[in-house]
Amino acid sequence: MGKLARFGVAMDEDLLGKFDELVARRGSGANRSEAVRDLVRDALVDEQWEAPDEEIVGTITMVFDHHANDLAEKLDSLQHAHHDKVVSSMHVHLDAHNCLEVIVVRGASGQIRTIAEALLGTKGVKHGKLVTTTTGRHL
Numbered sequence: 001m002g003k004l005a006r007f008g009v010a011m012d013e014d015l016l017g018k019f020d021e022l023v024a025r026r027g028s029g030a031n032r033s034e035a036v037r038d039l040v041r042d043a044l045v046d047e048q049w050e051a052p053d054e055e056i057v058g059t060i061t062m063v064f065d066h067h068a069n070d071l072a073e074k075l076d077s078l079q080h081a082h083h084d085k086v087v088s089s090m091h092v093h094l095d096a097h098n099c100l101e102v103i104v105v106r107g108a109s110g111q112i113r114t115i116a117e118a119l120l121g122t123k124g125v126k127h128g129k130l131v132t133t134t135t136g137r138h139l
């Protein structure tokens with residue numbers, strides 16, 4: 001972390017009021033400065049994801065019925081096809097039918113998006129999401 005720098009921000013009072021409410025909802029210990037830093041980091045990570053060749057990290061979370069037409073096998077094959085981008089995965093048997101899988105992925109953002117779309121777009125996946133984060137190196 002670099003040296004702390006201070007700067008003033010001019011903002012509409014109503015907007016600032018809403019921002020303070022947001023900070024208050026985050027609980028004790030939260031303050032404007034920390035909230036602004038979080039927003040800036042968020043924006044920087046989002047920007048990294050926009051650059052297709054940037055190395056990024058994410059998680060793909062999905063829920064599916066493993067009985068549905070070879071779905072478990074299809075999802076497994078897709079992960080094997082991209083084994084160099086799949087860092088780790090966790091499988092939870094939610095009940096007799098439903099499975100939850102969380103896959104940690106790392107690689108160029110464009111390729112990670114493609115893998116996530118293929119997995120989440122597989123017929124039978126009930127719900128899923130790609131959560132985009134960062135290697136942390138540039139923050």
Ligand code: NI
Nearest residue numbers: 066092093099
């Ligand atoms: Ni299962």
